[in-house]
Amino acid sequence: MVKHGKKVTVYTRAAEHPGHFKVVDDGILLCIYCNYAIKWEKKSTVDDHVRGPVHCAKNAAYEKKQRNGEIRQQRTITSTISIADSKKELIEDLIQALATANIPLEKVNSLIPFF
Structure with missing residues (x-):
């Protein structure tokens, strides 16, 4: 018997990593730290991005800017x-x-x- 998992959407991928991503324009997963659109269809792609050295460095820089009040968000x-x-x-x-x-x-x- 074949098991069918629940349908994965861009919103479920964003919910797997709360605070890291936001969904823009109904279907684009945008990393708030890197200002980079992530392909969300494969879980490994999203996980690899979150664990990547560039994301971790930008995460630390973002949090430092947030503490200093220097946040700048990219507009859609x-x-x-x-x-x-x-x-x-x-x-x-x-x-x-x-x-x-x-x-x-x-x-x-x-x-x-x-x-």
Whole structure:
């Protein structure tokens, strides 16, 4: 009789090593220490990455930066596009408000310190 194991997903791989990975864009396993996308289909690939010398060194450096408050997270494409869209919306709203109030667009330069 053939045994069928439970289905492994990117989320189960991330749960096997809590705190090391996050899942981005529905299917990419991203190492938070290395900023590197890991192929998650094989358990040995994920385990080898976690035990690797590069990951261990970056883990120690990350924790040191975290203690000093110098953490910088890489943005995903989805979040970058979302930020760009909200910026475009703000600009369009500002232009609409200035046009409605009959204020010339060159006056925007005086508003720069507020942004």
